[in-house]
Amino acid sequence: MRQNVSKHIKVFFLNMDLDSARVLCDETLRKLALTWEVENASAIIKGERADEFAKWAQGIFQHHIVIGEDIESIAIRRLKEEGLCLATAESCTGGLLAYHFTRNAGASEVFLGGVVSYANEIKERILGVDSASLEDFGAVSEVVVAQMLSGTIERFGAGVALATSGVAGPGGGSAQKPVGTVFIGMQIANKEPIIERYNFVPKVGGAGGGVNSAGAGSANSAINAGAESKSSDTQATMRLDSGACVPRLTPCHALSFSAREDIQYQACQKAIDLLLKNI
Incomplete structure (x- = not known):
């Protein structure tokens, strides 16, 4: 049986604190049924449609956001x-x-x-x-x-x-x-x-x-x-x-x-x- 492993991405916001970023992202997170967890200076986005969130976020925040492991x-x-x-x-x-x-x-x-x-x-x-x-x-x-x-x-x-x-x-x-x-x-x-x-x-x-x-x-x-x-x-x-x-x-x-x-x-x-x- 294939195990269902949830996707996740790590997001760094360069020009705002994570609380403010969460407010701006909240509606999209709900639409895509994703969760948001804070890990030190980054947000961990979890869910099957995490990749869709990454594309949306890059379009909205442009060079003020980076996505990666560190x-x-x-x-x-x-x-x-x-x-x-x-x-x-x-x-x-x-x-x-x-x-x-x-x-x-x-x-x-x-x-x-x-x-x-x-x-x-x-x-x-x-x-x-x-x-x-x-x-x-x-x-x-x-x-x-x-x-x-x-x-x-x-x-x-x-x-x-x-x-x-x-x-x-x-x-x-x-x-x-x-x-x-x-x-x-x-x-x-x-x-x-x-x-x-x-x-x-x-x-x-x-x-x-x-x-x-x-x-x-x-x-x-x-x-x-x-x-x-x-x-x-x-x-x-x-x-x-x-x-x-x-x-x-x-x-x-x-x-x-x-x-x-x-x-x-x-x-x-x-x-x-x-x-x-x-x-």
């Missing part, structure tokens, strides 16, 4: 299609963003390398960030992330760059830039940078916390909130509890993150979202 592999495939090579500059994410690309087979075709520019000295010496910008705006700022992007493109000869700088906590925040504030940028060579400011709210005990964005989804939407401490971002580390592997951007629910790690995780998620929205 967002990193989708990004690597998109980079290959566009003929772009990527390099990264990371501060608060401490190399985690680069890791999520390089853990995938085939990443070497599009990923050139990355700099963990954790200390301000490294931002200046390796990436060419201006010391006056660090003095006036602080490491966690749109101005500095823009210079990190341009420096990365120049040093690596990359077609596109991603950069992160923020306050992962638990300390180091201020009234203007509280813990969870992260500036995320991407730039295609010879084009203007696109930088967004996020205020991540960690969900302790599991990945996939909340996020508030200052104008997310629009170009150059980050807002500088005044000067801050000149100290570098808090160092990023990943905890391997009980020998567990560091998860992909769609980690197992059983893995437990600290609030700090969850902010780092969310920043990487949004950085790849930003890349996919703009290439």
Whole structure:
């Protein structure tokens, strides 16, 4: 007897939260007799007519939606299609963003390398960030992330760059830039940078916390909130509890993150979202 296995697809919405996406999709889900389940940053659509939903969603949301098993592999495939090579500059994410690309087979075709520019000295010496910008705006700022992007493109000869700088906590925040504030940028060579400011709210005990964005989804939407401490971002580390592997951007629910790690995780998620929205 042939077993009836329900079809399913994984959907990533790049410009909206999942609650809003569900409202827009609800009528079509009912018509096609499909179920919607949330898995970290994606929606799992289950049912025999899941493929029909995918075609409908791609027509409605166009480049604001991606469908696949994990967002990193989708990004690597998109980079290959566009003929772009990527390099990264990371501060608060401490190399985690680069890791999520390089853990995938085939990443070497599009990923050139990355700099963990954790200390301000490294931002200046390796990436060419201006010391006056660090003095006036602080490491966690749109101005500095823009210079990190341009420096990365120049040093690596990359077609596109991603950069992160923020306050992962638990300390180091201020009234203007509280813990969870992260500036995320991407730039295609010879084009203007696109930088967004996020205020991540960690969900302790599991990945996939909340996020508030200052104008997310629009170009150059980050807002500088005044000067801050000149100290570098808090160092990023990943905890391997009980020998567990560091998860992909769609980690197992059983893995437990600290609030700090969850902010780092969310920043990487949004950085790849930003890349996919703009290439």
